[in-house]
Amino acid sequence: MLTDFLQLTVAGLSQGSVYALLAVGLIAVYTVRHVINIAQGEFAMLAGLGSAWLVAAGMPLFLGVLVAILTVTLVAIAMERLIIARVKKLTPLTSIILTLGVSTLLQAIMLLAWGPEAKGVPLFPGTNILIGGVSIRSQEFWMIGALVVVGGGIVLFYEKSRWGKALRACAEQPVAARIVGISPVAASVLAFAIAGFVGAVAGVVASPIYLSLWSGGVLLGLKGFVAAVLGGFVSFRAAIVGALLLGMIEAYVAGYVASGLRDGAAFLILILVLVVRPQGLVLKPTAVRV
Amino acid sequence: MTHATTPVPAGMRSPGARFWMNNKSMLIGCGVLVVLMIVVPFTASSSVMNIVVFAMIFALPAIGLNLLMGLAGQVSLGQAAFFAIGAYTHAILLTKLDLPGPVAATIGVLAAMLVALLVGLPLMRLRGHYLALATLGLGFIVMIGVREWDVTGRTTGIYGISRPTVFGIPIDNNGFFLWFVTPFVVIGLILALNLTRSRAGRALSAVNDSELAAESLGVNTYALRLKVFVLSAGFAGLGGVFYAYQVAIVSPSTSEFHLSVSILLMVVIGGLGSVWGAVAGAFLVQFLGEGMRDIIPAIFPGATGEVQLLGYGIVLILVILLLPGGLFQAATTLWQKLPFGGKRPPVDAHAHAAEDDTTIPQLPAVSTPVAAGEPILVISGLTKRYGGVVAVNDVSLSVPAGSILGLIGPNGAGKTTCFNMISGALTPTSGTVTFLGQVISGRKPHVAAAHGLTRTFQNLQVFTSTDVVGNVYMGRYRKGSAGVLRGMLGLQSSEQSAHRAASYEILASMRLTDAADDSASDLSFGKQRIMEVCRALAAEPALLLLDEPMAGLSGAERDVMAELLRRLRAAGLTIVLVEHDVAQVMSLADHVAVLDDGVLIAHGDPESVRNDPAVVVAYLGTDLDEAEAELIELEEHA
Numbered sequence: 001m002l003t004d005f006l007q008l009t010v011a012g013l014s015q016g017s018v019y020a021l022l023a024v025g026l027i028a029v030y031t032v033r034h035v036i037n038i039a040q041g042e043f044a045m046l047a048g049l050g051s052a053w054l055v056a057a058g059m060p061l062f063l064g065v066l067v068a069i070l071t072v073t074l075v076a077i078a079m080e081r082l083i084i085a086r087v088k089k090l091t092p093l094t095s096i097i098l099t100l101g102v103s104t105l106l107q108a109i110m111l112l113a114w115g116p117e118a119k120g121v122p123l124f125p126g127t128n129i130l131i132g133g134v135s136i137r138s139q140e141f142w143m144i145g146a147l148v149v150v151g152g153g154i155v156l157f158y159e160k161s162r163w164g165k166a167l168r169a170c171a172e173q174p175v176a177a178r179i180v181g182i183s184p185v186a187a188s189v190l191a192f193a194i195a196g197f198v199g200a201v202a203g204v205v206a207s208p209i210y211l212s213l214w215s216g217g218v219l220l221g222l223k224g225f226v227a228a229v230l231g232g233f234v235s236f237r238a239a240i241v242g243a244l245l246l247g248m249i250e251a252y253v254a255g256y257v258a259s260g261l262r263d264g265a266a267f268l269i270l271i272l273v274l275v276v277r278p279q280g281l282v283l284k285p286t287a288v289r290v
Numbered sequence: 291m292t293h294a295t296t297p298v299p300a301g302m303r304s305p306g307a308r309f310w311m312n313n314k315s316m317l318i319g320c321g322v323l324v325v326l327m328i329v330v331p332f333t334a335s336s337s338v339m340n341i342v343v344f345a346m347i348f349a350l351p352a353i354g355l356n357l358l359m360g361l362a363g364q365v366s367l368g369q370a371a372f373f374a375i376g377a378y379t380h381a382i383l384l385t386k387l388d389l390p391g392p393v394a395a396t397i398g399v400l401a402a403m404l405v406a407l408l409v410g411l412p413l414m415r416l417r418g419h420y421l422a423l424a425t426l427g428l429g430f431i432v433m434i435g436v437r438e439w440d441v442t443g444r445t446t447g448i449y450g451i452s453r454p455t456v457f458g459i460p461i462d463n464n465g466f467f468l469w470f471v472t473p474f475v476v477i478g479l480i481l482a483l484n485l486t487r488s489r490a491g492r493a494l495s496a497v498n499d500s501e502l503a504a505e506s507l508g509v510n511t512y513a514l515r516l517k518v519f520v521l522s523a524g525f526a527g528l529g530g531v532f533y534a535y536q537v538a539i540v541s542p543s544t545s546e547f548h549l550s551v552s553i554l555l556m557v558v559i560g561g562l563g564s565v566w567g568a569v570a571g572a573f574l575v576q577f578l579g580e581g582m583r584d585i586i587p588a589i590f591p592g593a594t595g596e597v598q599l600l601g602y603g604i605v606l607i608l609v610i611l612l613l614p615g616g617l618f619q620a621a622t623t624l625w626q627k628l629p630f631g632g633k634r635p636p637v638d639a640h641a642h643a644a645e646d647d648t649t650i651p652q653l654p655a656v657s658t659p660v661a662a663g664e665p666i667l668v669i670s671g672l673t674k675r676y677g678g679v680v681a682v683n684d685v686s687l688s689v690p691a692g693s694i695l696g697l698i699g700p701n702g703a704g705k706t707t708c709f710n711m712i713s714g715a716l717t718p719t720s721g722t723v724t725f726l727g728q729v730i731s732g733r734k735p736h737v738a739a740a741h742g743l744t745r746t747f748q749n750l751q752v753f754t755s756t757d758v759v760g761n762v763y764m765g766r767y768r769k770g771s772a773g774v775l776r777g778m779l780g781l782q783s784s785e786q787s788a789h790r791a792a793s794y795e796i797l798a799s800m801r802l803t804d805a806a807d808d809s810a811s812d813l814s815f816g817k818q819r820i821m822e823v824c825r826a827l828a829a830e831p832a833l834l835l836l837d838e839p840m841a842g843l844s845g846a847e848r849d850v851m852a853e854l855l856r857r858l859r860a861a862g863l864t865i866v867l868v869e870h871d872v873a874q875v876m877s878l879a880d881h882v883a884v885l886d887d888g889v890l891i892a893h894g895d896p897e898s899v900r901n902d903p904a905v906v907v908a909y910l911g912t913d914l915d916e917a918e919a920e921l922i923e924l925e926e927h928a
Contacts, residue, residue, distance in 0.1 A: 083611065092417075092419050092422075093359065093562070094614065097554065097558055100551065100554070101602075101605075101610065102607065105599075105600065105604060105606075106603070108596075109600070111595055111597065111599070112590050112600065115594075116595045218426075222427060225423050263434055267431045271412070271424055271428075274416060274420055275412035275413070
């Protein structure tokens with residue numbers, strides 16, 4: 001019993017790490033541009049399918065992964081420069097339609113380039129371990145590790161570095177930030193670059209186990225959104241905690257109830273949170289926090 | 291949207307002629323659509339027929355989504371969920387319970403509306419992006435639900451739906467089916483068009499300009515948005531019903547996200563807020579999708595599946611970037627460039643309201659629910675805290691009906707905060723506001739408005755998408771009664787023309803008639819302020835709250851305003867005004883209340899307040915002698 005529970009918890013935590021990275025990307029863009037990027041999940045799928053293709057074509061695993069991550073980061077920057085920045089007045093309505101358009105376009109490109117079948121990157125190197133009957137696959141360490149290193153790095157970046165503080169300033173006081181010389185253009189580009197980067201990292205570490213599919217990004221992105229909502233869309237830390245919780249709840253639903261209902265859990269949580277506590281898990285809802 | 295702007299007295303035209311005038315473009319449009327749909331089956335190839343039939347089916351959810359996006363300003367990414375609920379319910383009732391078609395269809399539509407009601411009840415309170423993502427989640431839940439439930443046939447779905455029979459004729463080919471679906475699309479179109487220009491539709495469009503102002507005029511934003519959401523789900527459900535008939539199989543693909551995207555694309559291409567655009571968009575997207583499915587495999591050999599998404603994505607982006615108003619915007623621009631289309635000749639729209647400056651204009655109606663002198667507004671212990679800061683501290687006062695209370699105080703004294711708590715825009719930390727015996731504090735502004743309390747705003751809240759008379763007309767909202775249903779059925783034109791005539795009269799009373807047909811955003815600051823006062827008066831209030839009504843007005847305009855306020859008081863209206871022009875307040879008000887640092891430091895008739903040493907110190911400076919000198923100067927100036 002306990003072994004099953006722990007086994008599900010490990011699976012939930014590793015899956016939750018992927019959601020957490022996507023939530024970090026969503027919040028990074030939202031705090032600067034007030035855009036909820038529906039294409040966030042496509043970044044992950046694009047990186048997963050891209051690196052699977054590169055590795056299959058003979059590129060070494062880590063080189064292929066690196067190239068895919070950098071390419072997707074550039075795609076995110078291109079999305080900001082070519083599309084988002086061109087709209088003068090971004091309302092919630094137009095930003096949703098616009099990022100939905102990008103999401104649909106990226107899906108179609110993936111479908112045309114790599115076909116309708118799901119594909120996976122080869123497993124990353126490492127050995128599976130067994131602790132007290134609970135087996136932890138090496139890839140799950142890579143997924144959790146990606147969150148610790150990349151997610152933790154982003155949080156540190158926002159809290160400690162000059163650029164990170166500038167991004168926060170842009171989010172809190174855009175006019176004042178401009179007066180003291182922080183370029184809103186650079187801030188916006190940086191936010192999208194972060195979103196592309198974390199999305200791509202999430203996509204490549206999850207791909208060996210969960211596979212990448214041209215149309216899988218929307219569902220994955222929405223999971224990230226649920227986590228971001230749990231973080232009130234301002235707090236990285238709360239969103240990361242929310243994402244890990246979400247991953248675990250999904251694993252328990254799949255394990256104890258029915259595997260087909262797994263995806264339903266996220267949206268029931270979403271609707272419940274929006275109804276009961278729209279400001280998320282953060283205690284102080286008004287200020288922008290990271 | 292076209293509004294009949296000719297306020298010809300109601301009795302001058304026959305009802306038939308008036309109906310034609312009010313609905314000309316709608317009737318012509320529907321006539322053209324019906325004729326086209328009658329002719330198409332005789333001329334079109336079978337593949338085109340197929341596209342046309344699906345375009346008409348998907349026009350229904352598109353019209354619904356268009357109402358939600360255009361009127362409620364909210365986007366649903368789960369329109370396919372309601373479509374699927376309608377389709378599944380209909381199919382299950384037909385195949386498993388053998389219910390008659392009309393009954394099954396009605397239940398199918400109602401089921402979609404019921405789910406929308408349950409989801410909308412909590413979610414329509416949220417702003418911004420949340421509804422979009424929650425409906426996206428709902429779409430996934432519905433898809434998971436139908437895939438996992440035995441009743442919905444899991445992944446195989448429901449099949450074996452028999453074709454409907456109308457008057458003994460089986461609808462067994464595309465031509466008959468087109469004639470079967472067209473009447474429903476046309477009725478849906480008419481209902482939707484009526485709604486956009488009804489009392490409810492105009493209120494929602496005002497909400498999109500300024501939610502605060504609309505609510506202060508009595509609009510219950512939440513309830514209206516919820517109704518539109520439920521209605522839009524009903525349209526989607528009806529589309530699903532026809533889909534089930536046409537395809538004869540309902541599978542989980544009807545609830546797919548990509549279907550929601552294509553319905554959204556129909557609305558975006560057609561133009562937000564344009565019902566006709568949604569229908570045109572439905573045809574365009576069907577043809578685009580079919581074309582892409584032919585072209586793309588030719589360009590990319592081996593491409594299979596949902597390749598039309600490439601076109602959908604590109605078009606979505608391009609429309610928002612290049613033509614945010616969609617086809618509707620393109621068509622309007624084109625029409626205005628045509629020599630015969632352009633601007634209509636100016637009609638002498640308000641001849642009956644013309645006045646020269648010497649005549650005394652008619653006074654707007656006010657309501658006097660209590661006798662003069664009786665307390666109409668009672669404030670007790672009103673307090674507002676922001677964290678550790680106390681903006682308003684334990685303010686209690688009572689306002690007798692038929693009087694003017696001036697609320698003055700230095701900047702930051704808490705005057706506007708007080709106002710916002712009285713009108714319902716802010717919830718007090720403690721204390722109550724009682725208006726006409728009802729506690730209104732802590733409720734939404736539309737509650738206070740419904741009881742007869744309207745206000746103006748220090749930071750103007752103009753409905754920019756309509757003209758001046760349209761703004762004032764919105765003030766009549768409280769005096770109307772037509773709801774969503776009556777609006778959809780078009781049963782309110784006499785009510786509307788009466789309100790329009792009243793709006794012109796109110797504009798005349800503030801000498802704003804000349805600007806009546808100007809766009810509200812083109813007015814000068816002072817004129818916008820006057821317009822806001824007219825708008826508040828249009829509600830025939832019992833209590834009028836004016837937040838700095840004189841700011842930005844010329845001397846002559848101030849005199850007109852002051853004269854109007856005096857006459858309104860004489861007619862029994864109670865007025866509370868916040869004003870920086872102390873001299874104006876002293877000469878106008880029966881009572882003056884002074885706030886300083888959130889505390890009520892004086893309250894009484896102007897004479898005693900003027901001589902109150904605490905007021906002099908607080909208001910004009912710390913040095914009493916200096917303050918008195920300034921006060922004398924001020925009075926001489928007045």
